[in-house]
Amino acid sequence: MTDFEKLAGENISSLIPYKPGKPLKELERELGISEAIKLASNENMMGVPEKAKQAVKEHLDEMNFYPLGDAFYLKKKLARMLNVSPDRLIFGTGSNEIIELLIRTFAKEGESVLSYFPSFSVYGIIAKAAGIECKWVPVKDDFYVDFDKIKEAMDESVRIVFLANPNNPTGTYISAEQLEDFIEYVDENTLIALDEAYVEYVDAPDFPNTFKLLEKYPNLISMRTFSKAYGLAGFRIGYAIGHEKCIDMLNRVRQPFNVNMVAQIAAEAALDDKDFLRSSIKNNREGKRYLYKEFERLGLKYVETQSNFILVNVGDGEEVFNKLLTEGVIVRFLGQALKEYVRVTIGTPEQNKIFIDKLSKVLEG
Ligand SMILES: Cc1ncc(COP(=O)(O)O)c(C=O)c1O
Missing domain, CATH: 3.90.1150.10 (Aspartate Aminotransferase, domain 1)
Structure with missing residues (x-):
């Protein structure tokens, strides 16, 4: 056998x-x-947003073709809406795929990634499969992130710090002040991956302004998704915003047609469904x-x-x-x-x- x-x-x-x-x-x-x-x-x-349903129906006859490898139209539209250069965006089969791309691109066997616990278990599953340790740092009793403990756990081996903000499964968040203090502490060759899958729901006034931080810190990347507030979980599509050189590296590892065409069409229409x-x-x-x-x-x-x-x-x-x-x-x-x-x-x-x-x-x- x-x-x-x-x-x-x-x-x-x-x-x-x-x-x-x-x-x-x-x-x-x-x-x-x-x-x-x-x-x-x-x-x-x-x-599911009505506009997304309609758009998908209208394009079904084109599904004998491969999807656009770089999500050309969706990228252009989202870049305009977010006011960032298209070179700073990458799409994935859910933000799960972006997590995987980050680990495969920037961490090697024997190195590690770090997150806090409890948080999104997928970071650990993907890391381990690639021979990379995921260090889990316990949260405080109130489920908020313990940055003192995280700083203590940061060593030379840590390549990526995954910070779900807001966090799953606790719903807690990291404030602008806490986040910037931590980014300042971290070496510029360690990436900080902000997992912002639920960002559209946030109403805390001291939540970080990610776009401002992205301008200031090239080692920061924000992952977002169409699975939650946009209502497209079954289509599997998410994206990341990062420094163009970071995105360039991720694009080298990404499969050429990683995001299916139906998902691209649904996401583009969902962006219009305000x-x-x-x-x-x-x-x-x-x-x-x-x-x-x-x-x-x-x-x-x-x-x-x-x-x-x-x-x-x-x-x-x-x-x-x-x-x-x-x-x-x-x-x-x-x-x-x-x-x-x-x-x-x-x-x-x-x-x-x-x-x-x-x-x-x-x-x-
Ligand atoms: C914190 C967090 N990140 C990422 C994801 C994955 O989202 P996606 O559907 O875009 O892969 C989830 C899904 O539940 C999540 O809770």
Whole structure:
């Protein structure tokens, strides 16, 4: 028998694969119901922007062609909207691919990347597969980043520091002052990758102005996505803004046709759908307020969020997660490090209400 574990090597065979949530249709089939709700993956519950749907339909007959290798039109449009040169943008199959490109381009076997814990597990999975250590620095008790500890952990081997801002799964954020202080501390040959997947939802007044920082610090790169506020998670498209020389290096490693054409067309149209973006952000703000109020009524502690999800302390996270499943509500249990919590994506008003009703029932029973 072929020894696949040996062939893959220790770095790969010891990896714990990323665990996606249960598909909604599966849960409905198991429970014999038709109205389960999934608030587990921080998707946009407002749906897909109408303009994106329309544009995709109009271009389906062109899908016998390869996509534009550099997302030419999308890049031009986004560059204009962000007021940056197109040379400073790169697109990926989700911002996940940008994380992978950064690690493959700028870190070598034996070197390391660093992030804080708990944060987005994908940094560690991608690094490990490439033979690169991911140093995880614990957050403070209030889930905010401990920059003193991060500074202590920075050594010669660290090539990239991944800072999710706002963070997943906590919803916490790094302020402008904290971030700039840290960038000033870091050697210019160490990259700081800001993972800003949820940036559109932010309302904290002291959140960093990334564009100002990008002008000042060439070792800074910002990763963003169309998966969240833009409602295009299934299309898989994200991007990064960085120094043009940094982007040039990433482009050398990128597969020539990495972002499919349907995704490029949907993203271009979504940029025009300002109403959709505005209503997504408004829905999130109102849903956040409603959920905070309901958690307080139920006597549950939660972490204030800058994102489209909330980490809430329910006592026994795994038990509540499993009981909610049987009630047709999928949330996320995040493992032993956050064993008292579940993470819930902010949904539509109806979904939020169903979640609260079921949560109350589960906690009472
Ligand atoms: C912090 C963070 N970064 C990146 C991503 C990945 O987004 P994408 O869909 O663009 O790959 C997610 C997705 O949940 C996330 O939470």
